[in-house]
Amino acid sequence: MKKLINNPESVVEEMLEGMVMAHPTYIRKLENANVIVRKVSPISGKVALVSGGGSGHEPAHAGYVGHGMLNAAVLGPVFTSPAPDPIYEAIKAVNGGAGVLLVVKNYTGDVMNFEMASEMAQMEDIKVASVVVNDDVAVENSLFTAGRRGVAGTVFVHKIAGAKAETGASLEEVKAVAQKVIDNVRSMGIALTPCIVPALGKPNFTLAEDEIEIGIGIHGEPGTHRQTIKPVDELVDNMVGKILTDMTLTGGDEVAVMVNGLASTPLMELYIVNRKVYKMLEEKGIKVYKTFVGEFMTSLEMTGCSVTLLKLDDELKVLLDAQADTPALKVL
Amino acid sequence: MKKLINNPESVVEEMLEGMVMAHPTYIRKLENANVIVRKVSPISGKVALVSGGGSGHEPAHAGYVGHGMLNAAVLGPVFTSPAPDPIYEAIKAVNGGAGVLLVVKNYTGDVMNFEMASEMAQMEDIKVASVVVNDDVAVENSLFTAGRRGVAGTVFVHKIAGAKAETGASLEEVKAVAQKVIDNVRSMGIALTPCIVPALGKPNFTLAEDEIEIGIGIHGEPGTHRQTIKPVDELVDNMVGKILTDMTLTGGDEVAVMVNGLASTPLMELYIVNRKVYKMLEEKGIKVYKTFVGEFMTSLEMTGCSVTLLKLDDELKVLLDAQADTPALKVL
Numbered sequence: 001m002k003k004l005i006n007n008p009e010s011v012v013e014e015m016l017e018g019m020v021m022a023h024p025t026y027i028r029k030l031e032n033a034n035v036i037v038r039k040v041s042p043i044s045g046k047v048a049l050v051s052g053g054g055s056g057h058e059p060a061h062a063g064y065v066g067h068g069m070l071n072a073a074v075l076g077p078v079f080t081s082p083a084p085d086p087i088y089e090a091i092k093a094v095n096g097g098a099g100v101l102l103v104v105k106n107y108t109g110d111v112m113n114f115e116m117a118s119e120m121a122q123m124e125d126i127k128v129a130s131v132v133v134n135d136d137v138a139v140e141n142s143l144f145t146a147g148r149r150g151v152a153g154t155v156f157v158h159k160i161a162g163a164k165a166e167t168g169a170s171l172e173e174v175k176a177v178a179q180k181v182i183d184n185v186r187s188m189g190i191a192l193t194p195c196i197v198p199a200l201g202k203p204n205f206t207l208a209e210d211e212i213e214i215g216i217g218i219h220g221e222p223g224t225h226r227q228t229i230k231p232v233d234e235l236v237d238n239m240v241g242k243i244l245t246d247m248t249l250t251g252g253d254e255v256a257v258m259v260n261g262l263a264s265t266p267l268m269e270l271y272i273v274n275r276k277v278y279k280m281l282e283e284k285g286i287k288v289y290k291t292f293v294g295e296f297m298t299s300l301e302m303t304g305c306s307v308t309l310l311k312l313d314d315e316l317k318v319l320l321d322a323q324a325d326t327p328a329l330k331v332l
Numbered sequence: 333m334k335k336l337i338n339n340p341e342s343v344v345e346e347m348l349e350g351m352v353m354a355h356p357t358y359i360r361k362l363e364n365a366n367v368i369v370r371k372v373s374p375i376s377g378k379v380a381l382v383s384g385g386g387s388g389h390e391p392a393h394a395g396y397v398g399h400g401m402l403n404a405a406v407l408g409p410v411f412t413s414p415a416p417d418p419i420y421e422a423i424k425a426v427n428g429g430a431g432v433l434l435v436v437k438n439y440t441g442d443v444m445n446f447e448m449a450s451e452m453a454q455m456e457d458i459k460v461a462s463v464v465v466n467d468d469v470a471v472e473n474s475l476f477t478a479g480r481r482g483v484a485g486t487v488f489v490h491k492i493a494g495a496k497a498e499t500g501a502s503l504e505e506v507k508a509v510a511q512k513v514i515d516n517v518r519s520m521g522i523a524l525t526p527c528i529v530p531a532l533g534k535p536n537f538t539l540a541e542d543e544i545e546i547g548i549g550i551h552g553e554p555g556t557h558r559q560t561i562k563p564v565d566e567l568v569d570n571m572v573g574k575i576l577t578d579m580t581l582t583g584g585d586e587v588a589v590m591v592n593g594l595a596s597t598p599l600m601e602l603y604i605v606n607r608k609v610y611k612m613l614e615e616k617g618i619k620v621y622k623t624f625v626g627e628f629m630t631s632l633e634m635t636g637c638s639v640t641l642l643k644l645d646d647e648l649k650v651l652l653d654a655q656a657d658t659p660a661l662k663v664l
Contacts, residue, residue: 006604233338266595303596
């Protein structure tokens with residue numbers, strides 16, 4: 001295991017220290033929990049967004065804490081759900097009286113622990129609502145999931161629901177637009193290499209020299225099958241094809257595209273992926289309104305990528321374009 | 333070679349297609365050259381910045397084309413300097429009458445070809461000036477370089493000289509502030525794994541399972557030595573120590589920090605690197621004014637990182653903070 005770390009047991013804590021040192025005007029860490037909140041928290045009168053999950057998916061989710069996106073991110077150990085207590089601490093720290101929306105990726109541990117934290121907060125008379133993101137079309141049920149997994153589409157939920165919250169909308173309104181994103185977002189990923197959870201010290205799965213995994217999860221959960229690597233246009237054809245059979249998109253529809261690197265895939269290759277995604281959509285008369293290419297929801301040092309499509313309407317377009325200023329995503 | 337590409341010979345062209353498809357409001361490609369310019373070019377009355385070099389360092393340099401940074405980026409083949417002709421085409425395309433500043437990384441091919449293009453443009457009565465970035469303190473002279481190599485510090489030159497150009501400053505003034513950045517910026521990198529140039533199909537060097545290269549260049553040029561991997565704090569101590577012996581920083585000085593991933597290093601690890609960088613500076617009473625952590629100047633899929641320090645004064649701070657809006661770097 002060749003990593004730029006000091007101690008496998010302290011990677012999350014040391015990362016958080018380095019993160020706050022890098023972005024002191026944006027964020028701070030709660031004293032007794034692995035929770036990142038906006039520097040100025042709580043914000044009175046606005047709905048607050050809390051997300052989180054296991055670490056190892058950076059910049060998700062702590063990198064999205066800032067104006068126009070999240071109010072808090074709760075970090076579990078690598079690839080492990082945070083316990084209810086830190087989630088509850090996050091809710092309390094950012095509640096400004098207008099309520100808190102929890103944006104949860106669909107993993108059994110996350111769903112359970114965010115639900116428990118929600119109940120703890122509601123006993124303190126904090127208004128809490130939740131949405132569960134399940135954008136991954138690859139497989140139904142998975143290693144840590146009943147139903148579909150939540151992956152990179154979650155970042156669109158952060159962006160759009162965060163923008164809605166900044167308008168002063170009610171908790172019900174912010175939840176409704178978050179759910180609208182979830183209903184209209186689909187993703188699919190592939191992996192070229194595994195990754196190593198620091199505390200385990202060995203790869204989470206193995207692939208042959210020329211083999212890739214189709215439909216990978218962001219913790220290395222199995223996808224639909226393995227195959228020999230092909231020219232990327234064929235791989236994208238498969239991924240986007242699977243997404244398009246799962247969502248109703250017709251000529252004239254507008255989408256946002258996210259081409260997400262799982263960590264070790266060079267930006268050069270992600271742009272080559274985007275080229276094929278764009279061409280496929282163009283052929284079907286689907287208009288690309290906005291494109292994000294980069295690393296948004298990673299898997300430690302895994303090589304691979306995912307493609308996410310979000311079907312837009314006028315409301316979602318306005319919110320997607322709204323200003324955001326976070327360490328990992330800025331919209332001017 | 334397991335890469336998300338179609339054909340090793342067309343990676344640059346396909347990347348550029350995918351890039352323009354992703355960022356059509358920011359950039360366009362010149363028709364007959366691998367040159368990315370701002371969507372609206374030329375801009376009358378302002379100095380234009382042109383940079384570039386071999387591909388494989390994405391987002392450098394095409395990702396920095398946009399308001400507040402570059403006007404054009406010229407892309408050579410992977411790890412290979414662009415020829416004088418496309419550089420000349422870039423200069424012509426962005427010259428708005430106030431002159432063009434070429435920001436060149438110190439590699440022999442780049443320096444020669446940018447110089448030839450500069451002469452071609454001056455014969456057409458275009459005012460052209462150049463600066464050469466040589467921030468890498470690891471080694472004097474290298475595989476493709478006489479003197480020191482230019483690496484991630486180049487991004488600070490783009491940011492600061494670009495901001496100066498937006499103010500309507502003269503070519504002499506923009507060149508002067510670019511040179512001020514160069515005089516005050518130092519970098520040092522390490523590699524944990526090699527990378528594979530697509531057209532070659534094999535790693536550009538080899539490292540043992542537990543071995544790293546200290547002082548690596550961004551094309552895999554040898555550094556000062558190889559050693560067994562150590563806890564990252566020891567590695568950073570070495571890198572930052574070497575930088576600090578090369579620049580005059582005393583208590584009370586202010587710096588900008590860039591912790592740059594060479595491509596495959598997870599953001600988690602880059603933040604752990606930043607933690608140690610910050611602590612070392614803090615111990616010496618050096619104030620960190622602004623920090624950038626991410627992938628700014630990469631080496632295909634190489635694993636590793638570099639640390640860059642830029643000594644700031646009031647002028648540089650204002651220009652570093654000025655608004656920028658490019659695909660890869662945004663400052664609100």
